[in-house]
Amino acid sequence: MPKITIDHFMEKLEHPHKAVIQEPREFILSIDDRIKEQVKWNAPSFYLTEDFATLRVQPAPMLQLVLYAGVKKHTDPKQFEIPDPLGIVKWMAKDRCTITLTSPEDAREKMNALTPILVSWISQL
Numbered sequence: 001m002p003k004i005t006i007d008h009f010m011e012k013l014e015h016p017h018k019a020v021i022q023e024p025r026e027f028i029l030s031i032d033d034r035i036k037e038q039v040k041w042n043a044p045s046f047y048l049t050e051d052f053a054t055l056r057v058q059p060a061p062m063l064q065l066v067l068y069a070g071v072k073k074h075t076d077p078k079q080f081e082i083p084d085p086l087g088i089v090k091w092m093a094k095d096r097c098t099i100t101l102t103s104p105e106d107a108r109e110k111m112n113a114l115t116p117i118l119v120s121w122i123s124q125l
Contacts, residue, residue, distance in 0.1 A: 009039045020104040069095040082120040
């Protein structure tokens with residue numbers, strides 16, 4: 001079965017915040033020109049050599065950025081250190097965290113805080 005393209009996925013996506021999902025996608029891709037995008041776990045996902053972020057969009061109206069260090073669980077993961085002056089990061093494990101975007105306005109407000117978070121995350125992969 002052929003992989004679905006991200007453009008096709010976004011075209012078919014039914015989500016109350018669909019317009020806002022495009023903004024973090026473009027933003028994440030702009031951080032580092034090595035970042036690539038694909039559909040994984042029925043969501044826009046990002047990778048360098050390994051997956052490191054997914055925009056969780058289901059169940060709607062969910063919009064959450066999940067950061068992780070590859071898809072395989074590590075037996076002794078290193079603790080990632082990232083700047084979080086706004087306290088928007090929720091840690092799920094040493095090498096996995098989430099940032100919830102509750103509305104289009106909330107997503108736009110958090111965009112500036114995401115830059116140092118993502119740059120730091122990528123540098124520790």
